[in-house]
Amino acid sequence: GAVVSQHPSRVICKSGTSVKIECRSLDFQATTMFWYRQFPKKSLMLMATSNEGSKATYEQGVEKDKFLINHASLTLSTLTVTSAHPEDSSFYICSARWVATNEKLFFGSGTQLSVL
């Protein structure tokens, strides 16, 4: 079946540094990818919708300058957490929309970000 690869699976960084998370659709083209954030024991919250070749659409309350999203190709979207702080520590998950499969969403394996 379709696979979405998300990398890295875990990252620990110092406060003030930037971290890039990649989301790749391995065997299909994804014109739309979504980025979610999940706090411990909480649900997934949609952060933004990433559209290939255009600007991402951010949900209310999500800082676009802090969470930079780039969807430069049909198989790759990246989320960069800029100047990370401990409150940005969370589990980030991407998903990709594959229109050909009756529009299922396929999820990456997630990235656990810990900011010291």
Add this chain to the structure above:
Amino acid sequence: AQKVTQAQTEISVVEKEDVTLDCVYETRDTTYYLFWYKQPPSGELVFLIRRNSFDEQNEISGRYSWNFQKSTSSFNFTITASQVVDSAVYFCALSEAGSGGYQKVTFGTGTKLQVIP
């Protein structure tokens, strides 16, 4: 606005017992999609089912079954003869049906299922 409520935060059952996970949703859309996802301890989300709002037929897949009741806005998930490998967090989700397919997905808060051997 869309909302998905999973009132059961945690459930523990003994292996081989049946268990039902509840999901109640709210939406103003007449056409929408409902989902169930499984999140094992490793973190990835595993797709289980997608159901269209106009298809109320219940579905069975192996030990899994889903009961969609539009009248009560519920989409409950039952695992029959539970196994230890079923231990995970299960999310119910809802998406609006924009042109060309669904758009944003709203997740419930999840139900943590623990199956005790």
